[in-house]
Amino acid sequence: MKLHVIGCHGPYPVAGGATSGYLLEHEGRALLMDCGAGVMGRLMRLWDPAALEGVLLSHLHFDHASDLLVMRYYLEIVGKTLPVYVPAEDESPFRALLSAPAFDVRPYPEKLSILGLQVTTLPVRHPVPCRALRLTDGEKTLVFTGDTNTCPGLAAFARDADALLSDAAFLEAEWTEQKPHLSASGAAELAREAGAKALYLTHLPVRHEPESLLREARKIFPQAQAVHPGMVIAL
């Protein structure tokens, strides 16, 4: 598995950047996890969107899904329909916008097989329905938290992940249990509790340098890293 970080900021991009979007490549095929602002143009450099096996959306907040609205035009022009997986209980107006021939919108099944990977999901704690994703080829496992604050069962869901890609949107001084996201140290605690082999901080806030988030995370999980656009994580 090869995870290409396309965009990693939230809820809006840095100048010239992109919000949540990750291309996962496996054995010559690929899927897209999230498709936020600025992701479509960057994806065009890496992979033909019409050649994706599908799109896995953690949730339908705009910083995770808005560029599907322009990907739709491309897919319509080339005459392709992509499966798009969303949390079943989401009834937001945005979901209705995805009702187009370009997309076959489906709720996550209990077990999803795509790219030869087994994908399971966990509802996490965010203001709208959101899923953490666990993808494994039987040897290596990637877990993406989606957007979440602390969440019962999340550490068990992420158990022994080779790579944990975690929401880390706040410094500890800004964070409370009521916020929609984890802090960097919360992400580190999650990685430690899960026994993850590697932690990658994402959903990076534009107002802070990644170093300040890393400083807090590394007190708890010393090998923590922050992702950046263009980064490739090999699993």
Ligand SMILES: [Zn+2]
């Ligand atoms: Zn969100």
